[in-house]
Each structure stands twice: as structure tokens, then as C-alpha cells.
Amino acid sequence: MTTPITFETEPCGRCGGTGRLEQYGHVAGGVCAKCGGSKVQLSRRGRAAHRAYELALDARLGLRADQVEEGQVLNEDGRPRCIDQIETETTTTGMAITGDLRTVTVIRFFTRQDNGRYGSAHRPESRVRRYDPQVEAEVAAQIAARYSGATLAAPAT
Ligand SMILES: [Zn+2]
Numbered sequence: 371m372t373t374p375i376t377f378e379t380e381p382c383g384r385c386g387g388t389g390r391l392e393q394y395g396h397v398a399g400g401v402c403a404k405c406g407g408s409k410v411q412l413s414r415r416g417r418a419a420h421r422a423y424e425l426a427l428d429a430r431l432g433l434r435a436d437q438v439e440e441g442q443v444l445n446e447d448g449r450p451r452c453i454d455q456i457e458t459e460t461t462t463t464g465m466a467i468t469g470d471l472r473t474v475t476v477i478r479f480f481t482r483q484d485n486g487r488y489g490s491a492h493r494p495e496s497r498v499r500r501y502d503p504q505v506e507a508e509v510a511a512q513i514a515a516r517y518s519g520a521t522l523a524a525p526a527t
Contacts (some may be wrong), residue, residue, distance in 0.1 A: 373448070374503075375423060375510035378416035378519040382409055415519030423513045423520065430509060431499040435477045435492035444479070445501040455480040457489070 381387030385402035389409040394400055401407040412420055431445070436458075443450045457478045464471040478489035492498065514522040 373510075374507050374523050375514055376521050376523050377420045377423075378413045378521070379410035380413040380416075382411045385409070413519060415517070417519070419513055419517035419520035422517060423509065426509045426513060427499060427506065428497065430505050431502055432497050433500065434494065435479075435496045435498055436475075436494035438477075438479065438498060443501045445499045450501040451479075451481055453479045454482040 382389070382402060382405035384404040385391050387409050389402055389405060389407040390400045391402050392400055394403075402409075405411055438444065438453055438456065440453060440456055443452050445451075457480070458475060459478065460473050460475045462471055462473050475494050477492045477494055479492065480489045510520075510522060514520045
């Protein structure tokens with residue numbers, strides 16, 4: 371699913387909207403590091419709208435990695451990912467002799483089609499989002515109505 375909202379952009383301030391920096395031709399082929407070659411950056415209004423959109427999505431769909439339950443569908447780069455299995459791994463690091471021991475907890479999410487091979491590791495407090503296109507569309511409509519720097523994308527056909 372594509373983002374249901376677009377944000378106002380302006381020509382990149384570093385490369386002047388060309389996407390390239392000739393004086394850095396020896397670095398990454400001269401592609402502008404700020405805009406990544408896209409030639410644009412968010413305008414002031416676009417940035418404000420984008421921040422509000424992200425905050426609203428976090429408020430409606432965000433949760434901590436340690437709150438995720440098996441069977442929940444998370445949003446991974448805009449695509450649904452069903453979390454079929456969760457493993458929590460706690461390891462202790464440091465030196466006992468100095469009393470400098472710390473426990474580190476890592477939460478691993480597995481999806482059935484991975485055949486258990488690939489998991490993704492998360493800190494317990496890291497933020498993830500549930501996948502819910504309906505809520506995303508609602509939030510997009512609210513932000514586009516309230517912020518001049520946001521425009522509702524045309525509905526997908
Ligand atoms: Zn640029």
C-alpha cells in the first residue's frame with residue numbers, strides 16, 4: 371500500500387534541486403547526500419504536516435515491541451507482516467568481578483513464511499506500528515484537512 375498522503379516539498383537546499391553535487395563527484399557518484407538524488411526536501415509546511423502525521427499514527431497505531439502479541443499484524447515499510455511467533459532473549463553482559471553486570475533483552479519477531487529462519491530483533495522499548503490501512507486513511511484525511519503542507523493522495527485504482 372502506498373502512503374495515502376503527500377507532503378509539500380521544495381527544491382533541495384544543498385544541491386539546488388539538481389540531485390547532484392559535482393564537487394563531490396568522487397563520493398557516491400556525486401549524488402547529493404541530503405536529498406539522496408530526489409532533488410527535493412520537505413518544505414517548512416510539509417515538515418510540520420509530516421511530523422503531525424507521524425505523531426498521529428503513533429498515537430493510534432504505535433506500540434512498544436514488548437507489547438506486541440502473537441498473531442498481530444505490524445506495518446513493515448508499508449506492508450503487513452503477521453507476527454506468528456515471538457521470542458524474548460535476555461543475555462547478561464559485563465564482568466561479574468567488577469559487579470558491572472547488565473542484562474540486555476532482545477525481542478525477536480518471526481513470521482511463518484520465513485520458516486523460522488529470519489526474525490527481526492527489537493529492543494523492548496522500541497516503537498512499532500500495527501498495520502491498519504483504514505486508520506492510516508483516517509489520519510491522512512485529518513492531517514490533510516488541518517495542515518496546508520499536506521495533500522491527500524488520489525485513491526489507489
Ligand atoms: Zn539535494
